[in-house]
Amino acid sequence: MTSHTAVAPPRTRATSPAGAAAALLRRPAARKLLTLAVLAAVLVPVVHARWASGSWPGALTVDVSAPLGDANDWIIDNRDSHPVFLYFFGHISNAVIVSVRAVYLTLLALGWAGVTAGAALLAWRVAGWRVAAVAGGSFAVCGLLGMWVPTMQTLALMAVAVSVSVVIGGLLGLAGGLSDRTHRALRPVLDTMQVLPAFAYLLPVVLVFGIGVPGAVLATVVYAAPPMARLTALGLRRADAGVLEAVTSLGATGRQRLLSARLPLARKELLLGVNQTIMMALSMAVIASMIGGGGLGDRVYQALSTVDVGKALAAGIPIVLLAVVLDRTTAAAGERGDRAPRPSRGPAALPGPARWAAAAVLTAAAALGSRAVGALHWPDGWTVAIEAPVNEAKEWMVDHLYTGVPVIGGTADWASAYVTWVLNPLRDGLQALPWWSVLLIVAASAWLIGTWGTAATATLAMAAIGVLGVWEPSMDTLSQVLAAVAVTLVLGFAVGVAAARSPRLERLLRPVLDVFQTMPQFVYLIPVVALFGVGRAPAAAAAIVYALPAVIRITTQGLRQVDPAALEAARSLGATRTQQLFQVQLPLARPALLLAVNQGVVLVLSVVIIGGLVGSGALGYDVVFGLAQGDLATGLVAGAAIVCLGLMLDRVTQPTARRPRKGA
Secondary structure, rough: OOOHHHHHHHHHHHHOOHHHHHHHHOHHHHHHHHHHHHHHHHHHHHHHHHHOOOOHHHHOOOHHHHHHHHHHHHHHHHHOOOOHHHHHHHHHHHHHHHHHHHHHHHHHHHHHHHHHHHHHHHHHHHHHHHHHHHHHHHHHHHHOOHHHHHHHHHHHHHHHHHHHHHHHHHHHHHHHHHOOHHHHHHHHHHHHHHOOOOOHHHHHHHHHHOOOOOHHHHHHHHHHHHHHHHHHHHHHHOOOHHHHHHHHOOOOHHHHHHHHHHHHHHHHHHHHHHHHHHHOOOOOOHHHHHOOOOOHHHHHHHHOOOHHHHHHHHHHHHHHHHHHHHHHHHHHHHHOOOOOOOOHHHHHHHOOOHHHHHHHHHHHHHHHHHHOOOOOOOOOOOOOOHHHHHHHHHHHHHHHHHOOOOOOOHHHHHHHHHHHHHHHHHHHHHHOOOOHHHHHHHHHHHHHHHHHHHHHHHHHHHHHHOOOOHHHHHHHHHHHHHHHHOOOOHHHHHHHHHHOOOOHHHHHHHHHHHHHHHHHHHHHHHHHHHHOOOHHHHHHHHHHEEEHHHHHHHHHHOOOOOOHHHHHHHHOOOOHHOOOOOOOOHHHHHHHHHHHHHHHHHHHHHHHHHHHHOOOOOHHHHHHHHHHHHOHHHHHHHHHHHHHHHHHHHHHHOOOOOOOOOOO
């Protein structure tokens, strides 16, 4: 026993200030903060003496408006005569027009009966009779709402855009999956393509291709191709090394290894990439309509301009239904390879080629039948007008909820309080901070959860915003994003925890979350403008509604995937449900929760920009103004600043593990 008591004096010495400081410095976070503090102590006095202004100093900005303006003028002057436009972009434009028109005419030739039957039979062949029933019913609802022709227009445009996105994304992913150097080179490009708001690259697309279908398709491709590239590269890089080694040992060439091993092993990721590409393309339907995409997106956009909730909902519902059908079908196709086939009866018992042939024959029969009776288009007498009742419901909500609600106040009061007590102080505080202190905060936040490379990337992204000369509006946009993200995370974590604990609640929430995730952002703007008025509050409300489903889903999934053995051990020690949540589930689900934060930030940022249409101001307004006025400089500079904000927020919310050294 005496030998054990002999260690008591060192414990006493360890509690001394020097010992406590040494113990603190052994923590990586403390060492990182100390390093930043030393650098700040050296650099801040120099910076303050040279540039004492609180905002970004004008001497450190670069004016890019002149060269961008010159580029804009050159494109306009040479668009109809330069060989590059005539013989390269012109051929691309013609190919897109011919492809979309061919698909559209094919859909019209099939008639409503042929298209509905074909969609149901395709879903039956791939995903089973339940998804087939959903597919047939969804197309029938599109006709009942009087949106058959716009739905066919959107479907034709999306078919071409998704096909091109899958091909381009698949080729990029193939290159990135087979080459580490290419993968590293592609990552910042794909990051930029996904973070850059669609409004920002609509303008150069319009300058090159003009208003019309080609520009709409190519803008959709730029937005929808990155998920396919990322997931293709991920699937190829995650291929089982043992299988690849076995194939190599049999003397297979590189092409044989790719076709017989890598691609089959990456099947699930490839189909998930197709799924995500379809969802991203449909989310662009409304934005593409602004440059001549037409279809359902144009109906939604026109309804937004007149604040007609009924017309917007009538056009928005088919977009949601298309997304649900395509999501369920492609998801089922990805899951088929992971489960053993079950014995079937009736038509499902036919061999694969026979089932495809049966589906084709039935589709052709339905098409010929509708053509024989002269009913290619959905009959006008089979439509249901929902615009009037929806608008009446909206007016009732505005009359009874906008203001004058006892005790809790109306939505106008909430919007005013949110702007006065949250947005204004946060914006004023960020704009009042010295620019170098913002860079220090960003560097510290990114370095604490990542590496020095992460911190450098985030800091340089923020510095680039200042160099572009849009520091003040960027702080305004950042304040809107941070406030909306805070509300989104509070609500999302609360609902996600409840859904993780209650399977019944999760089942009830699933269709609701599906609808909210697939509904175009523009559709959200119309009711929130009616309820909250024009300004920053409706943009924040739409952003919260749009980002909330992703946060809830990721939180629920992360908590449900916690190791059951850890929960059982906690229960055996007498832990209550609250203790299990805070001491076991939340710590073990930390990666999923951080991913939820990351996705919430990205989604909120994307909608806050669209909020520029309803008065959110700042960078969103500059992007929209640049598109409306044909001002390439204003639109692209604001878009580049949004990319920098997105890159910075991504780096400070997504942990980056340090890569082990070779030979370690």
